[in-house]
Amino acid sequence: MLAKLGPLDPDSITDLRPYLDTVPDPRSPRGRRHPLTCILLVCACATISGAKSIDELAEWGQRAHPTLLAALGARPHPLAWRRSPSAPTIDRVLARIDGDALDAAIGAYLADQHQATAEATESEDTPRRPAIALDGKALKGSARLGQRCRHLLSAITHHRPITLAQTEVGAKTGETRHCRPLLRDLDLAGCVVTFDALHTVKDHLSWLAGTKKAHYIAVIKTNQPLAHQQISGLPWSQATIAHTRSETGHGRVESRSIKVMAIADSLGGIAFPHAKLAIRVHRRRRQRGKKQTRETVYALTSLDAHQATPAELAAYLRGQWAIENSSHHIRDVTFAEDACTVHAGNAPRALAALRNLANGVLHTLRADNIAKTTRAIRDLPERALPFFGISYEPDPSGT
Template sequence: MLAAVDGDALDQAVGAYLTTRNTAGTASGKRQVIAVDGKSLRGSARLSAGRRHLLSAVTHHRALTLAQAEVGTKTNETAHFQPLLEPLDLNGALVTFDALHSVQANVTWLVETKNAHYIAMIKRDQPTAYRQLAALPWPDIAVQHTAYSAGHGRREPRSIKTCGIADALGGIAFSHGRLALRVHRRRNQTGGCESRESVYAVTSLDANHITPAELAAAVRGHWAVEALHYVRDVTYAEDASIFHTGTAPRAMATFRNLAVGLLKTLGAVNNAKTTRAIRDQPERALPLRGITNNPDAQGTWSSPARTARPETRPRYFSRTPATRYPSRRRGQAPQVPCLRGGPMVRPSCSSMALQRAAKVHRSMRYGAVLPVRTEQS
């Protein structure tokens, strides 16, 4: 069925829904920042066909996918840049993208047609613009903002400098460029050497419209789309998916975007933990759609007979290795609730006893009654 779904219609419906949720949750007066980037579906490749490639527009704030399109291969991303953003309301928004999309026609369309702004990364594949940016008097300009981050065994301070581009002096060879940026990164790896990197960018915003701190946050925030890709790959195993027929790979990617976006708009901090909680107790997903679990007169799913389930599993069934069998580390057997409402019983710590405890727990969840073998018996 998924192979026959209209991928464009599905992406438009999900994008419109997430756009509505994003508009409702966006703070008034705050500029919307959107990142454009592509992602390959590695599991969709076959001997007769290459992997599918999707281009997405994702918000920086909560990583909501507002638009998505299938582009065939990575080299086709540039041609799909304008059709992807055409349905979106970008009035006053700031769009970020990597050097692949730093194309004169695309940035001109953004500013003149969509009334939006951009931050374009400039690399050596545009020699004229790159040479002009590198030749600016950066040593004479003081650092205007510095941010620090630490994690994954490294410390990374990032500083930014800005320089106005005067049209009267010739400007630079990039459409609607008003402000030049130089971002300097120093990465200190624990037990390793320090690496340094300087990157250049151009924005259509003037210095009186945005602060250096906001520019630095927008450049750094572009990695929100990479974080979304990581969640789809690790939490939802997107690259391991073997869907490859018709529009099934694209439809599954759209459903993953919908799941991530829905949890983000509801304030989920840890997407993986929330997903596991819903997997273990599917009834937790109903309030996300506004469905309560109160029993009604018609005897729906939320009747007391079906909702009388334990709120949590026994601790030793935890998926986290650090909390698995916590009582065994204290030299005690794990405790299992008695089905008949009696006191807690302590099965032996042998493997067969633990298997028996698992059967007891499953019987509790689905209403069966199994005898409990204790140490005394």
């Protein structure tokens, strides 16, 4: 799998260390052995090598050669078991680390990496405007008696999914009030922001289109019964199908057709800020051995007819739905996020940020199979360093 990625030249990949240097160290100056950046680099390298727990993060460092640890900033020590951060040290650091600062550092790093490789990864199916999906995810393994599982809200790019920003929310119902703070520091001018019906809030739509100069595609469901009734009541039978697409995989056949209709500034007295087009997507899915299912989804967008074709609008909506497979599924299956029972302090969020980092880096380098790539890195610790722009020269003596 590494051969498919081609030679990894650390000089052509952004160095992660300056970004991690911006994260404040939560430890007391007295008794520190390894710099915080070194500990985070060990965790990052171990995660991209497939480590799934605190113990496995520490074990990666124990397997690493002393010269490799020195390249990461570890202090030398005659005792082998003290050359790398121990599991208790990593556990305490991640539990006390500033989650906002760590997410900001990793988000900035991935954004720069994404920008540097965006042109190389574009394809004919990529819409003209960049798109960002807003989506939440629960960390199921972090639940304890009397304590609900942690819930995160993330901003993720559609093409080659990269987590640009992440924050912790109290529960899924708390996602809405964290929407603006999450997106506030991102440059969204000209971008298309997609989200599910939970975030279809008029104040947010007005803020996105007016203040951030972004476009939106807002799904309308029955949680807004009057708006859903107005949009579903438009004369869709008179509109022609503007675009269709069929896909086959995983034992199912799925086809989608889209209709687009220009609207006025209000629908039956319900104003949606900057809305220009109404969208109707009809999906048919046939699973092997099961009956065919059908679903109709309605949405509004601030994009005008000359700013996006029906095919591009369909791609934006498909990109929102695809985040589940391209990000959440990988974190749960390849990196065993839901199975991770770490729950103390900020450690669950910090581990999620490290998984976002590993997933994002591998996607920017166009790894087709994340699981196989992590297994190819796992056996030799030095293979992980070039992925983060760190040069390493093995000790020729082998000692």
